[in-house]
Amino acid sequence: MTTNRLVIRSIRKNLKMYYLYFFSMIFSVSLYYIFANLQHDSSIVTLMSGSVQFSSAFHVAGILLMVITGVFTIYANGIFLRRRSKELGIYQLSGLSKFWIGRLLIVENILLGVGGLIVGVVVGILLSRFFLIILMRILEIDKVFELSFSILAVGQTLLIFTVLIAITVIQIVIKVSKSTLKELLYAENQKDESKTIHPIISGLLAFVGLALVAFGYDLSTKIIDNLDALFAYMLMVLATTILGTYLIFRMTIGWALYLYRRSKKGNLGLFNSLSIAPFMHRIKGDANSLTIITVLSAMTITMVSLSYSLYYSAEKDTRLSMPFDIAFENMQSEAESFLTDLDKEGIDFYNHQVEGMRFVGEFTPHNSQLEVVQRTIMVFPAEPLQEAGLEIDIPAYGEAFHYDSRAIIEENEYSYPIQVEFENKTLSVTDLEIKNIMNFNLLGMQLVVSQATFDDFKQEVQGRDNIEILQIDTFQFEDKDQLEEASLLYMPYVEEGVYMPDYHSVYIEAFQFFGVLIFITAFLGFVFLISTGSILYFKQMTEAEQERRYYKTLRQLGFNVNDILKGIVLKQLFVFIIPLLIGISHAVFAIRVASILVISSILVPTLVGIVLYAMVYLLFALFTVSYYRQIVKKVI
Known part of the structure; x- marks a missing residue:
C-alpha cells in the first residue's frame, strides 16, 4: 500500500x-x-x-x-x-x-x-x-x-x-x-497522574492556595488607593491569584475530596465512584489546563463585561459630565446668534443664563493632613441651575457642595468638609456629588452655593482683578432627534484652537469608541470561550475513551445507561462548573477594580456578560455528556 x-x-x-x-x-x-x-x-x-x-x-x-x-x-x-x-x-x-x-x-x-x-x-x-x-x-x-x-x-x-x-x-x-x-x-x-503527597502537606498547600487567592483579592481592593504603584500591584495580584488558582486545582479540591472519601470510609457507591473518584484522581494532573481555562474565563468575562458596561453607560456617563447640550461661556452675542439659527431651523430648545464666578482659591483639608493647595474654582448659585433643569440641592448659607463627575477616577483624596478660602472669604464645602453642574470643558472646580451666599460673596469681591464674573448661556433640546442638527449649527461658533465640545459630539465619539471596543472584546471573548470549551471537551473525549472498558464492565454487570450517566453528569459538572465559578469570582474582583472607569452602575452589564458566557460555556458540558452517552450505549 x-x-x-x-x-x-x-x-x-x-x-x-x-x-x-x-x-x-x-x-x-x-x-x-x-x-x-x-x-x-x-x-x-x-x-x-x-x-x-x-x-x-x-x-x-x-x-x-x-x-x-x-x-x-x-x-x-x-x-x-x-x-x-x-x-x-x-x-x-x-x-x-x-x-x-x-x-x-x-x-x-x-x-x-x-x-x-x-x-x-x-x-x-x-x-x-x-x-x-x-x-x-x-x-x-x-x-x-x-x-x-x-x-x-x-x-x-x-x-x-x-x-x-x-x-x-x-x-x-x-x-x-x-x-x-x-x-x-x-x-x-x-493518566495524567502526579506524585502522591502526604495528606498533611496536601492540607497545608490546600490552605495556601485559598490564602493566596484571598490575598490577591484583598490586594486588588487597594489598587484604587495606590495608583502610583499600579503596575506593581497588578503584577502581585496576577501572580498570587494565578498561583493560588493552580494550588486550588492541584491541592485544595483533591484534599477536600480526600476528606470526603475518608468520611465515607472508602465506600463511595456507584454514583460517586463514577463522578468523585475519577475527578479526584485526575484533578492534580489536570491542574495546568484547568488553571489556564479559569484564567481565560476570568479574562473573557472581565473584558466583555467591562466593555459592555462602558458601551451601556456611554450616554449616562456623558450626561453626568455634560449636563447641558451646549454651553457658551461669556459669549453673549454668539449665544444670541445661535438662538436665532435654532429658531430659523424650527428646533425646539430651552435656553437659560446662569451667572457664576471663577477665581483661584486655597483648599484647606478638614483633617489638616494634606497640604493646602491652590485650585481654580467656579462658584454657581443653586436656584438658577434648578431653573435650568438640573436636579440639585440648595446648600445652607455659607456652605457649598462640590460637583465632580471624575472625582473617583482622579483620586479625590479630600475628606469633607473642606475649607475654601479666597482672600478673606471662606466657604465650607460639606459634600461631594459624582456629577457635574457645568460641562466639563469649562475650567475650574465646580462648587454650588445658595443664591444668598452667592450674592453676598459676589458683593464682597466684585471689582477685584483676580476674580472673573461668568455668564453661561445654556441650551437643552427637547427633541433628542434634533441633537445632531443642532450640533452642526453649533460648529461654526467653535473658535479655532478652543475646546468647546457639545454634548452630542462627545456622546457620539464615546459611543463609537466603546462600540468598537465591545465588538473587539466580544470577538476575542467568543474565540476564548470556544477555545476553553473545546480544550475541556477534547480532554473529556480522551478520558471517555480511556474509561470505555469500565463502562463496558458495568453494563455487563447489569447497570443500565441512565444509572451510569448520573455519575458521569455529576463528574462533568465538577469539570466544567468549578473552573467557571472560580473564573467568575476572579472576574468580579477584576471588574470591581476597573469600575472606576465607569461613573454609573455596572451591575446590569456585568450580570449580562456573566450569564451569556456561562450559557455558551455550559453548552460544551452538554456536548460532553452526549459524547459519553454514545460511548456508554455502544460499549455492548
Missing part, C-alpha cells in the same frame, strides 16, 4: 476523531481572517478617522487572537496525537520505521491544515460582511459600507496559519522520534 493511499485510508478511519479538529481549524482561520479584513478595510479605517486608539486596540486584539489560536491549535493537536498513539505503535510494531510513520502523520497534518486554511478563508470571506453589519448595528450607523476584499488580510492569515502548521509538524516529529514503542502502545491508557 502506497503512502498516499494509506494517508487517505487513515483520514477516513479517523474522520470521527478529526472532524472537530478540522472544524476548529476552519473556525479559527475564518475568525482570524474576518478580524484582519475588518482591521485593514478602507471603510472602517475611514470611519474611525485613523484614530490611534482604534488602531492600537485592533493591533493588540490581533496579537491576543493569534496567541490564543496558536495555543489552542497546538494543544488540540497534542490531544489527537495522544489518542492515535496506539495506532502509531502498531505501525511501528509491524516493522514501519519512525521516519515513515512521521511522514504519514506530517502528510495528514498538512492536508488537514491546508484544507482547513482554504475552507476557513473562504468561510471568512463569506461571513465578513455579516460581521461588518454587526459592527455597524453596534455603532448605530445606517450608512451601508461595501466591505472590500483585502489581499493583505488573506496574506496575513496564510502566514500566521502556515507558521502554526509548521509548529504542529515539529510537534509530530518530536512525538514520533522521542516516543518508545511501549509508550505509544499504552499512551491512551496513561
Whole structure:
C-alpha cells in the first residue's frame, strides 16, 4: 500500500476523531481572517478617522487572537496525537520505521491544515460582511459600507496559519522520534497522574492556595488607593491569584475530596465512584489546563463585561459630565446668534443664563493632613441651575457642595468638609456629588452655593482683578432627534484652537469608541470561550475513551445507561462548573477594580456578560455528556 493511499485510508478511519479538529481549524482561520479584513478595510479605517486608539486596540486584539489560536491549535493537536498513539505503535510494531510513520502523520497534518486554511478563508470571506453589519448595528450607523476584499488580510492569515502548521509538524516529529514503542502502545491508557503527597502537606498547600487567592483579592481592593504603584500591584495580584488558582486545582479540591472519601470510609457507591473518584484522581494532573481555562474565563468575562458596561453607560456617563447640550461661556452675542439659527431651523430648545464666578482659591483639608493647595474654582448659585433643569440641592448659607463627575477616577483624596478660602472669604464645602453642574470643558472646580451666599460673596469681591464674573448661556433640546442638527449649527461658533465640545459630539465619539471596543472584546471573548470549551471537551473525549472498558464492565454487570450517566453528569459538572465559578469570582474582583472607569452602575452589564458566557460555556458540558452517552450505549 502506497503512502498516499494509506494517508487517505487513515483520514477516513479517523474522520470521527478529526472532524472537530478540522472544524476548529476552519473556525479559527475564518475568525482570524474576518478580524484582519475588518482591521485593514478602507471603510472602517475611514470611519474611525485613523484614530490611534482604534488602531492600537485592533493591533493588540490581533496579537491576543493569534496567541490564543496558536495555543489552542497546538494543544488540540497534542490531544489527537495522544489518542492515535496506539495506532502509531502498531505501525511501528509491524516493522514501519519512525521516519515513515512521521511522514504519514506530517502528510495528514498538512492536508488537514491546508484544507482547513482554504475552507476557513473562504468561510471568512463569506461571513465578513455579516460581521461588518454587526459592527455597524453596534455603532448605530445606517450608512451601508461595501466591505472590500483585502489581499493583505488573506496574506496575513496564510502566514500566521502556515507558521502554526509548521509548529504542529515539529510537534509530530518530536512525538514520533522521542516516543518508545511501549509508550505509544499504552499512551491512551496513561493518566495524567502526579506524585502522591502526604495528606498533611496536601492540607497545608490546600490552605495556601485559598490564602493566596484571598490575598490577591484583598490586594486588588487597594489598587484604587495606590495608583502610583499600579503596575506593581497588578503584577502581585496576577501572580498570587494565578498561583493560588493552580494550588486550588492541584491541592485544595483533591484534599477536600480526600476528606470526603475518608468520611465515607472508602465506600463511595456507584454514583460517586463514577463522578468523585475519577475527578479526584485526575484533578492534580489536570491542574495546568484547568488553571489556564479559569484564567481565560476570568479574562473573557472581565473584558466583555467591562466593555459592555462602558458601551451601556456611554450616554449616562456623558450626561453626568455634560449636563447641558451646549454651553457658551461669556459669549453673549454668539449665544444670541445661535438662538436665532435654532429658531430659523424650527428646533425646539430651552435656553437659560446662569451667572457664576471663577477665581483661584486655597483648599484647606478638614483633617489638616494634606497640604493646602491652590485650585481654580467656579462658584454657581443653586436656584438658577434648578431653573435650568438640573436636579440639585440648595446648600445652607455659607456652605457649598462640590460637583465632580471624575472625582473617583482622579483620586479625590479630600475628606469633607473642606475649607475654601479666597482672600478673606471662606466657604465650607460639606459634600461631594459624582456629577457635574457645568460641562466639563469649562475650567475650574465646580462648587454650588445658595443664591444668598452667592450674592453676598459676589458683593464682597466684585471689582477685584483676580476674580472673573461668568455668564453661561445654556441650551437643552427637547427633541433628542434634533441633537445632531443642532450640533452642526453649533460648529461654526467653535473658535479655532478652543475646546468647546457639545454634548452630542462627545456622546457620539464615546459611543463609537466603546462600540468598537465591545465588538473587539466580544470577538476575542467568543474565540476564548470556544477555545476553553473545546480544550475541556477534547480532554473529556480522551478520558471517555480511556474509561470505555469500565463502562463496558458495568453494563455487563447489569447497570443500565441512565444509572451510569448520573455519575458521569455529576463528574462533568465538577469539570466544567468549578473552573467557571472560580473564573467568575476572579472576574468580579477584576471588574470591581476597573469600575472606576465607569461613573454609573455596572451591575446590569456585568450580570449580562456573566450569564451569556456561562450559557455558551455550559453548552460544551452538554456536548460532553452526549459524547459519553454514545460511548456508554455502544460499549455492548
